[in-house]
Amino acid sequence: MATIPASEIPLEEIDLGDMSLWEEGPPHEIFDRLRAEAPVHWSPMATWEDEPGFWSITRPEDIHAISRDWETYSSERGGMLIADQSVPLEVQNSMFIGMDPPRHDRIKAIFQRGFTPKRIGEHEEAIRQIAREKFDLLEGREEAELVAEIAQPVVARVIGSFMGTPPEDDGHWADLALRGLAVGNDELQPGGENVATVERVLMEAMELAAERRERPTDDLTSLLVHTEVDGEQLSDLEVAAGFALLVAAGMDSTKATYSNGMVALLKNPGEHQKLVDDPSLIPGAVEEFLRMHPAFLNFRRTATRDVELHGQTIREGDKVIMWYPASNRDEKIYECPHQLKVERNPEHQAFGAGGRHFCLGTALARLELTVLFEETLGRYPEMELKAEPEALPSLFTNQVKAIEVELGPRAA
Numbered sequence: 557m558a559t560i561p562a563s564e565i566p567l568e569e570i571d572l573g574d575m576s577l578w579e580e581g582p583p584h585e586i587f588d589r590l591r592a593e594a595p596v597h598w599s600p601m602a603t604w605e606d607e608p609g610f611w612s613i614t615r616p617e618d619i620h621a622i623s624r625d626w627e628t629y630s631s632e633r634g635g636m637l638i639a640d641q642s643v644p645l646e647v648q649n650s651m652f653i654g655m656d657p658p659r660h661d662r663i664k665a666i667f668q669r670g671f672t673p674k675r676i677g678e679h680e681e682a683i684r685q686i687a688r689e690k691f692d693l694l695e696g697r698e699e700a701e702l703v704a705e706i707a708q709p710v711v712a713r714v715i716g717s718f719m720g721t722p723p724e725d726d727g728h729w730a731d732l733a734l735r736g737l738a739v740g741n742d743e744l745q746p747g748g749e750n751v752a753t754v755e756r757v758l759m760e761a762m763e764l765a766a767e768r769r770e771r772p773t774d775d776l777t778s779l780l781v782h783t784e785v786d787g788e789q790l791s792d793l794e795v796a797a798g799f800a801l802l803v804a805a806g807m808d809s810t811k812a813t814y815s816n817g818m819v820a821l822l823k824n825p826g827e828h829q830k831l832v833d834d835p836s837l838i839p840g841a842v843e844e845f846l847r848m849h850p851a852f853l854n855f856r857r858t859a860t861r862d863v864e865l866h867g868q869t870i871r872e873g874d875k876v877i878m879w880y881p882a883s884n885r886d887e888k889i890y891e892c893p894h895q896l897k898v899e900r901n902p903e904h905q906a907f908g909a910g911g912r913h914f915c916l917g918t919a920l921a922r923l924e925l926t927v928l929f930e931e932t933l934g935r936y937p938e939m940e941l942k943a944e945p946e947a948l949p950s951l952f953t954n955q956v957k958a959i960e961v962e963l964g965p966r967a968a
């Protein structure tokens with residue numbers, strides 16, 4: 557299939573589960589066609605062994621409606637990941653992202669208190685300090701690799717400080733999160749194999765939870781251990797899976813958005829210069845990076861009954877995949893949707909489209925990203941790409957493998 561240009565593959569032959577379509581990142585040409593011509597489209601996942609196909613939803617109004625209708629489109633029944641085999645359903649169902657109400661709402665409410673913009677705002681200086689420390693390590697250098705030297709260590713320390721894990725474990729957790737979420741990437745999940753990573757995360761999270769049960773602190777791991785729903789504590793699996801959810805969601809998300817945002821800026825010198833000249837544009841530009849490069853490409857729902865949508869019959873039990881890179885580039889909403897405009901300050905669906913599963917970490921992600929871009933552009937305003945960055949193909953996370961840059965002179 558990969559030999560035919562994306563614009564010419566007949567609609568009924570498009571299989572978004574085919575990794576050859578993802579080698580250079582999300583196949584936007586295909587998404588444009590699906591949004592216009594086949595807004596409910598079937599991909600058989602024919603290149604996967606024993607993996608059912610899925611319906612692709614690409615229009616923002618449909619994703620909006622599906623995200624709000626949990627009774628028809630469940631997060632619990634089949635989990636929230638595109639491939640059944642990437643994380644066992646029992647583990648997904650032990651995270652509140654993989655639960656339906658009422659249990660979902662009760663657990664989420666406990667975490668929401670700590671994630672309001674006001675509470676998160678209290679962490680700004682600490683986050684800036686973390687970013688500065690990582691940049692200080694580049695002092696005296698002419699070149700750097702932004703993913704491994706900035707994006708990953710900064711986000712790993714921020715989420716590590718929330719979870720209460722020590723700095724020396726940051727690289728380890730970052731590696732596990734990357735492996736765990738790179739659904740469809742043959743290097744990181746050979747043959748779709750992810751069970752060993754998932755088991756390892758859960759085992760290590762349980763050890764940490766046991767420590768916090770003995771000696772509670774004010775970190776989120778202690779909060780998980782002591783969370784009670786209807787008078788009962790969470791099970792060991794729910795604590796461990798909850799830990800994995802927060803680490804993974806908090807790590808790979810901001811890392812992906814910073815990385816893609818930096819690539820976009822370095823490839824658009826005019827837009828880059830606007831932010832260097834006027835850093836007050838950065839928070840709005842962050843929304844534009846989120847729109848163009850949503851960190852998670854999709855979340856999945858499972859139909860709880862037969863439904864008709866745009867002339868297709870979605871059967872009970874079918875996978876329904878909401879593609880944010882498609883909905884965020886709808887030409888009916890955005891002028892020149894494939895073009896970076898740092899002053900656009902758009903609304904978008906990168907954090908989900910409302911409803912109960914709307915991202916818990918929006919305030920933290922926005923703050924971290926704003927600080928990261930401020931520190932990067934403030935310190936190295938003349939940074940340039942040294943080589944073409946490589947995408948990290950996956951059906952779930954929108955990561956960049958490496959960004960080699962010339963740092964340029966350090967600002968006074």
Ligand code: HEM
Nearest residue numbers: 652653805806809810851855906907908913915916917921
């Ligand atoms: C660029 C950054 C981020 C993006 C694009 C993002 C995206 C998303 C999306 C699309 C969902 C919806 C899932 C669904 O509908 O099934 C979600 C949920 C979630 N996110 Fe984020 N996220 C980001 C950062 C974070 C951060 C920093 C955290 C912090 C710990 C976090 C924690 C969560 C959690 C716990 C959920 C589950 C919420 C629920 O099920 O009610 N996210 N995120």
